[in-house]
Amino acid sequence: MTELDNRNILAWGSENQEKLSRLRVAVVGSGPLAQLIIASLAGLGVGYSENGGAIINIDNNRINNREIDFLCEQTTDTINKEKVKQFKKVVTQIKPYCNYIPLFTDFCTADLYRFESEIIIEATNDPVSKEKALNYSMVYRIPFLSGSADQTKGAAASYFGKEKPDLEKLVLPQFRGRLQEGYTSSVVAGLILEELRKHTFRYSDRSGKSLSADRNLSDNEIIYYNSHSISRNSFRDDFSRKKLDLKNKKILVVGSGALGNFLGISLGYLGIGKIDFLDFDTVESHNLSRQILLYGKVGEKKCLTLAERVNKMNSSSKTSAFYGKVGKINLDEDKDWLRELYETEKEQWKLKPKGRREETFPKTLLNFKNRHYSLSPAEKRDGLVLITKEWLSRQNYDLILGGVDNKFARLWINQAGRCCKLPYIDGGSGPKSGQLAVYIPGKTKCIDCQLDLRHFPTRNSCIDGPEASVVMSNSLVAGMMVGEAVNLFEGNIKKRDNLTLRYQVLNQKRILVDNEKKLRDHYC
Numbered sequence: 001m002t003e004l005d006n007r008n009i010l011a012w013g014s015e016n017q018e019k020l021s022r023l024r025v026a027v028v029g030s031g032p033l034a035q036l037i038i039a040s041l042a043g044l045g046v047g048y049s050e051n052g053g054a055i056i057n058i059d060n061n062r063i064n065n066r067e068i069d070f071l072c073e074q075t076t077d078t079i080n081k082e083k084v085k086q087f088k089k090v091v092t093q094i095k096p097y098c099n100y101i102p103l104f105t106d107f108c109t110a111d112l113y114r115f116e117s118e119i120i121i122e123a124t125n126d127p128v129s130k131e132k133a134l135n136y137s138m139v140y141r142i143p144f145l146s147g148s149a150d151q152t153k154g155a156a157a158s159y160f161g162k163e164k165p166d167l168e169k170l171v172l173p174q175f176r177g178r179l180q181e182g183y184t185s186s187v188v189a190g191l192i193l194e195e196l197r198k199h200t201f202r203y204s205d206r207s208g209k210s211l212s213a214d215r216n217l218s219d220n221e222i223i224y225y226n227s228h229s230i231s232r233n234s235f236r237d238d239f240s241r242k243k244l245d246l247k248n249k250k251i252l253v254v255g256s257g258a259l260g261n262f263l264g265i266s267l268g269y270l271g272i273g274k275i276d277f278l279d280f281d282t283v284e285s286h287n288l289s290r291q292i293l294l295y296g297k298v299g300e301k302k303c304l305t306l307a308e309r310v311n312k313m314n315s316s317s318k319t320s321a322f323y324g325k326v327g328k329i330n331l332d333e334d335k336d337w338l339r340e341l342y343e344t345e346k347e348q349w350k351l352k353p354k355g356r357r358e359e360t361f362p363k364t365l366l367n368f369k370n371r372h373y374s375l376s377p378a379e380k381r382d383g384l385v386l387i388t389k390e391w392l393s394r395q396n397y398d399l400i401l402g403g404v405d406n407k408f409a410r411l412w413i414n415q416a417g418r419c420c421k422l423p424y425i426d427g428g429s430g431p432k433s434g435q436l437a438v439y440i441p442g443k444t445k446c447i448d449c450q451l452d453l454r455h456f457p458t459r460n461s462c463i464d465g466p467e468a469s470v471v472m473s474n475s476l477v478a479g480m481m482v483g484e485a486v487n488l489f490e491g492n493i494k495k496r497d498n499l500t501l502r503y504q505v506l507n508q509k510r511i512l513v514d515n516e517k518k519l520r521d522h523y524c
């Protein structure tokens, strides 16, 4: 373990991180799902060579230019090369100490036994391959995790050897021969990695007792994600698939951090015609464990790196980067909501004990605006810009996807979305949960009404420390956000008050649509 894992250690402590780092995990496959699983495993710090860990990747496909990959490059030099061997270059940039072992072979001849894997993850859509992996896991008594995904849905299953295996179910035959989409794979990868984490250690309560609800799936149990089902977690489709021209769509991704990276991957797989990344941050080494596209770019601007990498993975997605922040306040137009936010914040500040809050609270609305919605002289010198509503409306976006980490940015985007009649999908994630809310002007209430943003606790990163989110919830939430983007473009979302989706580690279904109607009525 190194300082590269300090965000993971924040989430679950160094003892648990140590357990993860020792794991020897075999992954079968090289498609979008396998790539997402492998990149995230490396991010998690699994397979630390010095601790005896390893990621063993079994697959016999070669790179071809009909497929989209993010874990290897498609150049004239790499076409027809063994995919798993090419992955090594990227995996060891995500985590330099990762002991990644590519086995370019068929499962039967892999002689996996030599590599002493302790857990096997089958990530193809091939029931025959899954059956072989399951048989292997039964013979050597190691856990079997299985995932598959298609264009709109995905599934995860596991077998830990406690019950008689239901072969017909565990090989996920519904996905046979289907192509794996990026966003469905992103959700399934998150589910699978969470199962791996639960198998390795469980979260505990304040007294240190492990949480009984933080349990693995039972043998033969399957969890589904389905963007085309009303519950989002049943295999059965409620919406039909429509032919879409995604080449004409233009999306702004705000935030190029943990969610932004996974959003970029899913959008790149979909082949959205134009993707813009807005961010003000530069890459730091501890980012690489969750922000899996930023490898090898420490010190560079995150938005530029994402734009470059997403365009590289799918050249039909044109990308741009905006080194900027949200956003500019116009005190004439924004006075009402800003005043309300100011008063709410003031009340919350008063309730906080001294030492847990900023020393002073801004005396005027103008001071408040300057604290939360302005650039420092250093930021200005650095060329950072504060974006405006006018700029947003000129860009003609079809949608904003937000992966930001504070309520001030969220509220600004929400207001801008309302003014410019721009749909906005807001995502957020923590270690044990994540959520996203969909705002479609004229169809759903705004994000502020759905989530009551202004009453969100205000974190102070200097005092409270950085909040640790983990790769699983980011992968899941970003995948589901892109799933809702597809639903928006397909017209599957009917007029309703709220559309909030949740990911809850401790819930048996994991993925839920929040049907609670406790909406605030701020402005809508």
Ligand SMILES: [Zn+2]
Pocket: 445, 446, 447, 448, 449, 450, 521, 522, 523, 524
């Ligand atoms: Zn509202």
